[in-house]
Amino acid sequence: MQTAGAADEIVFDAATKMYDGTDEAAVDALSLTVPAGEICVLLGASGCGKTTALTLVNRLTELTSGDIRIGGSSIREQDVIELRRGIGYVIQQAGLFPHLTIEENVATVPQVLGWKKPRIAERSRELLELVGLPHKEYAHRYPSQLSGGQRQRVGIARALAADPPIMLMDEPFGALDPVTREHVQDEFLRLQEQVQKTTLFVSHDIDEAVRMGDRIAILAKGGKLLQYDTPERILREPADDYVARFVGTDRGLKALTLRTLGDLKLEPADEASGDGALHTSDTLRTALSALMAGGAERLSVTDEAGKPVGSVTVALIREAA
Numbered sequence: 001m002q003t004a005g006a007a008d009e010i011v012f013d014a015a016t017k018m019y020d021g022t023d024e025a026a027v028d029a030l031s032l033t034v035p036a037g038e039i040c041v042l043l044g045a046s047g048c049g050k051t052t053a054l055t056l057v058n059r060l061t062e063l064t065s066g067d068i069r070i071g072g073s074s075i076r077e078q079d080v081i082e083l084r085r086g087i088g089y090v091i092q093q094a095g096l097f098p099h100l101t102i103e104e105n106v107a108t109v110p111q112v113l114g115w116k117k118p119r120i121a122e123r124s125r126e127l128l129e130l131v132g133l134p135h136k137e138y139a140h141r142y143p144s145q146l147s148g149g150q151r152q153r154v155g156i157a158r159a160l161a162a163d164p165p166i167m168l169m170d171e172p173f174g175a176l177d178p179v180t181r182e183h184v185q186d187e188f189l190r191l192q193e194q195v196q197k198t199t200l201f202v203s204h205d206i207d208e209a210v211r212m213g214d215r216i217a218i219l220a221k222g223g224k225l226l227q228y229d230t231p232e233r234i235l236r237e238p239a240d241d242y243v244a245r246f247v248g249t250d251r252g253l254k255a256l257t258l259r260t261l262g263d264l265k266l267e268p269a270d271e272a273s274g275d276g277a278l279h280t281s282d283t284l285r286t287a288l289s290a291l292m293a294g295g296a297e298r299l300s301v302t303d304e305a306g307k308p309v310g311s312v313t314v315a316l317i318r319e320a321a
């Protein structure tokens with residue numbers, strides 16, 4: 001299996017885009033640094049410049065002024081084709097080639113790079129396994145023979161094929177139903193633990209941003225950066241009223257998704273502790289919801305092996321929050 005490959009820091013340095021025929025910048029002097037190996041979610045309302053900011057990085061959109069540096073090198077000074085070889089790009093509908101099999105789709109970039117056949121075959125096999133699509137079952141299907149979630153996973157495998165240091169993801173899970181979406185998000189996070197790519201991820205969904213982001217950049221119209229922080233800080237200390245409104249009045253509840261029962265000093269369990277349906281890996285929000293739904297005073301908690309480790313109450317969660 002693939003382990004962490006190279007990852008590069010991305011620096012936006014007063015990056016500005018003014019489209020022809022417009023008199024307002026779509027992205028106005030955006031400056032931020034995404035540390036190597038982290039996921040930065042660009043979050044904001046429709047039209048605030050998220051996609052523009054993203055596509056400035058692979059030069060699908062050209063900068064009007066300012067700069068973007070990847071691993072210290074300006075993108076302006078690089079050959080566009082070379083630049084894009086180092087960047088995986090995933091879009092909403094996966095953008096797979098319908099007339100190519102899954103394996104051929106994953107192999108497109110290695111083929112362009114002139115890899116030898118056995119190396120391409122090995123890489124495709126490895127990547128399909130990595131995204132949870134066993135080669136034997138899926139390699140020879142066509143995109144139309146997969147579910148939406150599976151197609152998105154192939155899109156991710158294809159973007160990772162040449163082991164690029166950077167991933168750009170433009171609402172990659174936007175077209176999926178909420179259950180599949182959560183599942184694919186979790187899978188991507190597991191994958192990211194292994195590959196550790198520097199990832200820019202566009203979303204307009206605060207829940208997705210909180211789940212996926214090591215950091216979240218909240219943008220307002222014109223690509224103006226309102227706050228750039230960890231999900232925890234954004235939920236607890238929104239920079240202004242706009243950010244507070246954007247993250248929602250239930251931000252206290254959302255913050256509960258950032259911590260798990262394993263982070264708490266649990267209380268001892270007693271006979272009245274319920275049936276131990278909660279695990280240390282469950283979030284505080286899941287625990288609160290289980291306590292409310294069951295009307296229980298206290299629920300017992302087990303570790304992943306099913307061993308009882310204590311119990312949780314609403315008061316304990318309130319204290320932790």
Ligand SMILES: Nc1ncnc2c1ncn2[C@@H]1O[C@H](COP(=O)(O)OP(=O)(O)OP(=O)(O)O)[C@@H](O)[C@H]1O
Nearest residue numbers: 019020022026045046047048049050051052053204
């Ligand atoms: N090719 C273009 N020519 C002119 N204006 C454009 C072009 N592409 C985008 N824009 C404008 O730039 C602004 C930012 O668009 P962009 O697509 O980056 O926003 P976004 O935040 O990604 O929006 P959404 O969430 O709706 O996809 C918008 O006002 C849009 O109309």
